[in-house]
Amino acid sequence: MSTILPPFIAIKSTLFGTYLSYSNDSxxxxxxxxxxxGGNVFSSLAKFEVVKGNIGIGLVHxxxxxxxxxxxxxxxxxxxxxxxxxxxPVEDRLSAMCTLFEPQLIDVDSDTNKVRLLxxxxxxxxxxxxxxxxxxxYFGTGTTLSSTDTREMFEVTDLESLIILPKHVAFKNHxxxxxxxxxxxxPFVLMQFKSTDKGDPSSWFVVSTDGxxxxxxxxxxxxxxxxxxxxxxxxxxxxxxxxxxxxxQTTSFLPIKVxxxxxxLRSFANDNLCGPxxxxxxxxxxxxxxxVVRESRLVMEELVLSRSIYNTDFDLANAVIYGETPxxxxxxxISNNSSAENTAEFKFAxxxxxxxxxxxxxxxxx
Numbered sequence: 001m002s003t004i005l006p007p008f009i010a011i012k013s014t015l016f017g018t019y020l021s022y023s024n025d026s027x028x029x030x031x032x033x034x035x036x037x038g039g040n041v042f043s044s045l046a047k048f049e050v051v052k053g054n055i056g057i058g059l060v061h062x063x064x065x066x067x068x069x070x071x072x073x074x075x076x077x078x079x080x081x082x083x084x085x086x087x088x089p090v091e092d093r094l095s096a097m098c099t100l101f102e103p104q105l106i107d108v109d110s111d112t113n114k115v116r117l118l119x120x121x122x123x124x125x126x127x128x129x130x131x132x133x134x135x136x137x138y139f140g141t142g143t144t145l146s147s148t149d150t151r152e153m154f155e156v157t158d159l160e161s162l163i164i165l166p167k168h169v170a171f172k173n174h175x176x177x178x179x180x181x182x183x184x185x186x187p188f189v190l191m192q193f194k195s196t197d198k199g200d201p202s203s204w205f206v207v208s209t210d211g212x213x214x215x216x217x218x219x220x221x222x223x224x225x226x227x228x229x230x231x232x233x234x235x236x237x238x239x240x241x242x243x244x245x246x247x248x249q250t251t252s253f254l255p256i257k258v259x260x261x262x263x264x265l266r267s268f269a270n271d272n273l274c275g276p277x278x279x280x281x282x283x284x285x286x287x288x289x290x291x292v293v294r295e296s297r298l299v300m301e302e303l304v305l306s307r308s309i310y311n312t313d314f315d316l317a318n319a320v321i322y323g324e325t326p327x328x329x330x331x332x333x334i335s336n337n338s339s340a341e342n343t344a345e346f347k348f349a350x351x352x353x354x355x356x357x358x359x360x361x362x363x364x365x366x
Contacts, residue, residue, distance in 0.1 A: 006160060015151055020034055033064075056100065127142055160257070164209055173299075176196075191226075191235060199303075201220055235287060263298055264296050332347075
């Protein structure tokens, strides 16, 4: 069953757990410029644009955002690889250079982001797979795959819904109250929407984000991380080591972009969104909301007064010029009034004029 992909996606191999990324190294000329070696979903090398096709139902083109080229098939040593080399989409399904893909949802009965990607070319549809060659994992195609072959299964991430939280933040609810730590129920440290001052240190939180977009959040005051408590779904601030495998799921949250500076925070422990809930007559933070509602919308404010941006590198090799306008430099016309092929020669004259500053002679070019 075909499915609709978001406009910008990241593609992760279900088998290897790594993201498809643009890679220009010594192997790329032979095996294509794509490898499943990415560990950061936010990397520009792992970003792909989904362009709707003009023919067929559910067919799309995949465009590498790094070099602005479309994915098509290449053959090397009898193996087929996919590489971003097409300047324009190719929609001729009889051609081996066709760039049309058909995304298929793997399990239509479950809430999943796993898909298969079929490449339509040479009048047939072939599955795309993760191929291992020379100790590297490339993006290729295969025709005789089973329905359980994990090489052809990919997880698609909607990049427009993800957001990297700033390192130093404050959170505010729909009533305008800032989230602050609360120590009124010892030994437990809860969080309550009560403060009116984001400059209060108890409203200061420090965020760390991993390569899959998962955030772990620490209180600046007690240097403890957020943790989901299963008994009542409350979010506590009492964990010194959030990466401990036994509790990692309870300390991880997925920020979801709702608006410009509005997010929802999904707990990986129970898949619910965080927000204020009435607990002992206070607006304490808990993970109880199944959808984005008013209570689960959190305003995010960065606690930074100034910043400097430096050591910027420009990828000139893949630079794109926007807003180009053709300029008519010269014209000529010729007609062939016979019934046979003929050859004609055009001659153009070109004069370049330059205006010099006052006091200097004007020069003319050829």
